Structure formats: C-alpha cells, structure tokens
Amino acid sequence: xxxxxxxxxxxxxxxxxxxxxxxxxxxxxxxxxxxxxxxxxxxxxxxxxxxxxxxxxxxxxxxxxxxxxxxxxxxxxxxxxxxxxxxxxxxxxxxxxxxxxxxxxxxxxxxxxxxxxxxxxxxxxxxxxxxxxxxxxxxxxxxxxxxxxxxxxxxxxxxxxxxxxxxxxxxxxxxxxxxxxxxxxxxxxxxxxxxxxxxxxxxxxxxxxxxxxxxxxxxxxxxxxxxxxxxxxxxxxxxxxxxxxxxxxxxxxxxxxxxxxxxxxxxxxxxxxxxxxxxxxxxxxxxxxxxxxxxxxxxxxxxxxxxxxxxxxxxxxxxxxxxxxxxxxxxxxxxxxxxxxxxxxxxxxxxxxxxxxxxxxxxxxxxxxxxxxxxxxxxxxxxxxxxxxxxxxxxxxxxxxxxxxxxxxxxxxxxxxxxxxxxxxxxxxxxxxxxxxxxxxxxxxxxxxxx
Numbered sequence: 001x002x003x004x005x006x007x008x009x010x011x012x013x014x015x016x017x018x019x020x021x022x023x024x025x026x027x028x029x030x031x032x033x034x035x036x037x038x039x040x041x042x043x044x045x046x047x048x049x050x051x052x053x054x055x056x057x058x059x060x061x062x063x064x065x066x067x068x069x070x071x072x073x074x075x076x077x078x079x080x081x082x083x084x085x086x087x088x089x090x091x092x093x094x095x096x097x098x099x100x101x102x103x104x105x106x107x108x109x110x111x112x113x114x115x116x117x118x119x120x121x122x123x124x125x126x127x128x129x130x131x132x133x134x135x136x137x138x139x140x141x142x143x144x145x146x147x148x149x150x151x152x153x154x155x156x157x158x159x160x161x162x163x164x165x166x167x168x169x170x171x172x173x174x175x176x177x178x179x180x181x182x183x184x185x186x187x188x189x190x191x192x193x194x195x196x197x198x199x200x201x202x203x204x205x206x207x208x209x210x211x212x213x214x215x216x217x218x219x220x221x222x223x224x225x226x227x228x229x230x231x232x233x234x235x236x237x238x239x240x241x242x243x244x245x246x247x248x249x250x251x252x253x254x255x256x257x258x259x260x261x262x263x264x265x266x267x268x269x270x271x272x273x274x275x276x277x278x279x280x281x282x283x284x285x286x287x288x289x290x291x292x293x294x295x296x297x298x299x300x301x302x303x304x305x306x307x308x309x310x311x312x313x314x315x316x317x318x319x320x321x322x323x324x325x326x327x328x329x330x331x332x333x334x335x336x337x338x339x340x341x342x343x344x345x346x347x348x349x350x351x352x353x354x355x356x357x358x359x360x361x362x363x364x365x366x367x368x369x370x371x372x373x374x375x376x377x378x379x380x381x382x383x384x385x386x387x388x389x390x391x392x393x394x395x396x397x398x399x400x401x402x403x404x405x406x407x408x409x410x411x412x413x414x415x416x417x418x419x420x421x422x423x424x425x426x427x428x429x430x431x432x433x434x435x436x437x438x439x440x441x442x443x444x445x446x447x448x449x450x451x
Contacts (some may be wrong), residue, residue: 023151056135104326155296332409
C-alpha cells in the first residue's frame, strides 16, 4: 500500500472526498423521518419495503428456491458457466451449506403456504423469519451491498482509521477504522456493521482476532431499534436513561470481552488469499491530519473503476440473496422453534433466578428466561418481559437484550456465513460473556436511574 506521503493532488482529493461524502451521507448521518431516526440507506430500504409490501415474503421464497435449484445444478451437473469465478464461489459450496439452503427453502414454502407442522409455520417462529425479518434483510442488504463501496473503497476508512488509531488501540486493542463499523451500526443497523467488518477482513484490513472482536462487540443495534424495544416493553418514557445504560454497558463490554477467551486466543493473522493491506501508523514526522489525508488519497487513487465496482456490488447482492438469506431463514426458524416450543431456555435460565434475586430484581423467575433467550433472537427478551409488572425489571431486560449483541436469527448467522473463522460454540461463549459483563452494570445503573 502507498505510504501516507503520497502527493495530495487535486484529482486524488476529489476521488477521496466525493465518493466518501456520499458514503458518509448514506451510512453515518442520522436523519429524522417522522418520529424515527434513520440513515439514508435505511430510508431507501424502507421505501422499497413499502413499495413491494406484502409481496416481499413471496419474493424471498422465490429467491430461496432459486438458491437451492442453482446450487444443486452446479453440484450435480457442473455446467461450464459455473466452473470458475464468482458463480462457482456462489453455488459450489460445502455440503452443510447445501443442506441449510434446502432447509431454508423448505421452511419458506411451508410458511408462505401455511402447510406443515404448526411449530414451523407459527407467527412467532417461521412467520417472524419470512414475514418480518426476510423483507428487512432483502431491502437493507440490497442497498447496503450496492452502496457500501462509497464508504469503504475510496479512503474514508483509512482517513478515520489513521486519525483515531492511537485511542482505539489503547482502549480496545483494535484498528481505528473499527470506529466506522460501530458508527454505521449505531446509526443504521448492526447487520450493516457486520457486513463492513467481514468485507474489511476479506480485503486484508483486519486480522482474524480483530474482525471477530469488532463483529461481536461493535455491531450495536441502531437507535431506531432501541426506540422500538423501549416502546414495546413500555419504558419509552425512560428512553434517555435506557439508552445511556446501553451505551455505558456496551462500551465496557467492548473493552473487557475481546481481552478474554475465546476472542483473545484468536490468531492475529490476515485472510490468507489477500494478506495484510493495512497501514494506520504514522511512521514519519508528518502532522496526523496530513498523514491521514495522504493515506486516504493513496487508497482513493487505487480504488476499483466503475466496471469493477459494479461487478463487486452485483456479487455482494447475489451472495447475500442466494447464500446468506437461506441460512438466516433456516437457522433462525430452528432457533425460534427451540425458544418458543421447548423449555430449553427456561431450563438453561434456572441458575439465573437466584442471581437476579440477589441483585434485587422483582419477578426474577419470570425475568430469568429473558436473560438468555436473546441468543435465538434479539427481540424475544422484550416479548417475554412485556408481561412483567416491575418497571425496574423490564428496564434491565430491555437494556441487556441490546448489549448481548450475538443472536442467531441474524448477526450470528451472518458471521457463520462470512469468511471470519468463528464457530457456533464461540458465538455462544461470547454471548454468555457479554451477559456476565453487562448485567451487573445494567442492574447498578437501573437501581440508580429508575429506582
């Protein structure tokens, strides 16, 4: 990679500033739309969602069926068009992914046409995945995959990364550019943050340890989702102390959890096919801002051309639609079935009852399952806790659900599908660690702020 001393030509500055400003305006700037706050990309996604409306579950089902048909065709017939390049990468996948793609398509057909066992087609299990989550993922990821290059390919990551490298390395042990992942999550969606992280890992800007730590500790939920949870659980009048609690607990967890196993034991090695492409440290005597600008311009000068960007965007969209969506529907439906129709999470939560009682939370028995069920889906704790009378307990459960971060119906599946080497047991361990770290902080702040 070019050194920060690259000349700041007018052309280079334009190639950095113009696309980066578009990216910032789409992903990092909050806009007020009615009573909600959203980012530009989110507004586009929600507009498309409103336009397509009730057709989106059917569209998702067609995409899932196409994914299976194309995958089986490539695996069995080995057609010439899929023997190399992006199409082979999309459809010539390992057997476990073939099975999950088939399961996702089967679940979608059953849910759409309401045939089969009720525990699959119920509104709280398969219905959540196909009717509620799939439309959001289709529209959000469609625009995210197309527009993300404006944010990550033209030097903005280098610019911010070099500016805030020292505090981020000192506080979190992470590259400065991870600040952008966190901001994109906070303003827009945690899934967008994971998408940025996985792409940065694949391009050689994060090590395995860094990518794993960022994706599981900085992919915070958006302000819009936090408002939704607060309203649903009946604490919207406490939104300011509620979100303050989430921020404080989340920041402390982001400092502590990456320093503990399994994240601390992840190797500091880069994605093998690419190697290391990051350089944030100012090795000369330049002013920090001048050095950061030089790094940004150097990256912008080497950015892909329009044709390469279009190919990359199309591949990203196809990978999300044909690769990720089936896994989300399959794994998410199974996770929700376990949460809704088995006593698994109730059994697992028994040790939490005396802990919550010791912490002075009323209705500890009713609250205990809600402390762990978030591993299946982030909204489930709010659903379970909505019937609890104690405002203090509801405040704690809502705050905890937003700081646990790792949930299998979306973030967890996205990480398993990515090239970041992280296993299911590691995701479960990180979820439990985040629960252990954030719960005492949340309880102390709840007693202080809510009483």
